[in-house]
Amino acid sequence: MKLKSITIENFRAIEHIHLPLHQQLTVLVGENGTGKTSILDAISLVLGEIPHHFQVQKQRFFDDNDIRQYLKPNQSKNPLEYAPYVRVQLENRAGLTWHYESQTKQLKDWKSDLNLNGLNELHKHLDQMIFDLNDSKIVDIPVLAYYGMNRDSLIIPKNEPLYREFDRFEALKNALNITPDFWTVFEWFFAQENLEHRENV
Numbered sequence: 340m341k342l343k344s345i346t347i348e349n350f351r352a353i354e355h356i357h358l359p360l361h362q363q364l365t366v367l368v369g370e371n372g373t374g375k376t377s378i379l380d381a382i383s384l385v386l387g388e389i390p391h392h393f394q395v396q397k398q399r400f401f402d403d404n405d406i407r408q409y410l411k412p413n414q415s416k417n418p419l420e421y422a423p424y425v426r427v428q429l430e431n432r433a434g435l436t437w438h439y440e441s442q443t444k445q446l447k448d449w450k451s452d453l454n455l456n457g458l459n460e461l462h463k464h465l466d467q468m469i470f471d472l473n474d475s476k477i478v479d480i481p482v483l484a485y486y487g488m489n490r491d492s493l494i495i496p497k498n499e500p501l502y503r504e505f506d507r508f509e510a511l512k513n514a515l516n517i518t519p520d521f522w523t524v525f526e527w528f529f530a531q532e533n534l535e536h537r538e539n540v
Contacts, residue, residue: 340389340480341432342382349407349422351377358480360433381427383485385439388458390511392465392482392540401425401441437461472507483514 345498346357353374358365367375384405390396407422421443428438436456 340483343376343430343432344427345382345430346426346438347378347381348426350381350405350423350425350427351402351407353377353381354407354422360414367459368435379485382429385427385429385437386483387437387515388437388461389481390514391466392462393508393511395508395512406441406443412516424436433464435461452539481511486517 341362342360344357344359347353348355351374356374356378358378384399384401387396387399391398401442406425408419409422410418411420424440424442426440427439428436430436437460439463440456468478468480474482492493
């Protein structure tokens with residue numbers, strides 16, 4: 340799934356930005372604190388709807404720290420003001436557009452607006468992938484990965500025999516976590532290694 344553009348409004352320090360994305364590669368360059376990580380976090384937040392729909396990742400949504408704050412002029416008490424809403428919209432090259440949006444005072448009520456944010460169309464698209472896979476058709480599922488600053492895998496599974504099968508959608512499990520641990524990658528590798536050993540016996 341290739342993204343065509345992202346539109347961000349009132350997300351952290353970003354008041355508004357519409358960012359067209361190159362078909363092959365987009366590079367974000369800027370000084371520290373200019374919003375590069377915020378853009379990536381916004382993308383991963385809304386892309387998270389995909390592994391959530393495949394039931395391999397818990398759904399994430401905005402929290403209070405994601406809503407842009409600004410200083411109210413001539414205010415000594417409670418000088419910080421929240422923006423009235425926060426919104427992140429993604430558009431892919433297949434023509435699908437979906438977004439997360441929340442009013443400042445209604446962070447827990449966003450699900451009532453499913454038809455307006457394009458999630459229904461996204462879900463239909465993803466459900467068709469599931470149906471096609473169940474019919475043994477060749478399907479390209481989305482490839483998602485987001486690596487934060489800490490890329491270390493601190494816990495490595497023991498190389499013990501693994502005989503379970505891996506669902507294709509497991510490739511998306513924790514793919515958008517800021518600090519991945521690569522646990523499933525090691526499990527898959529050991530399982531493949533054991534499978535090769537059994538086939539060679």
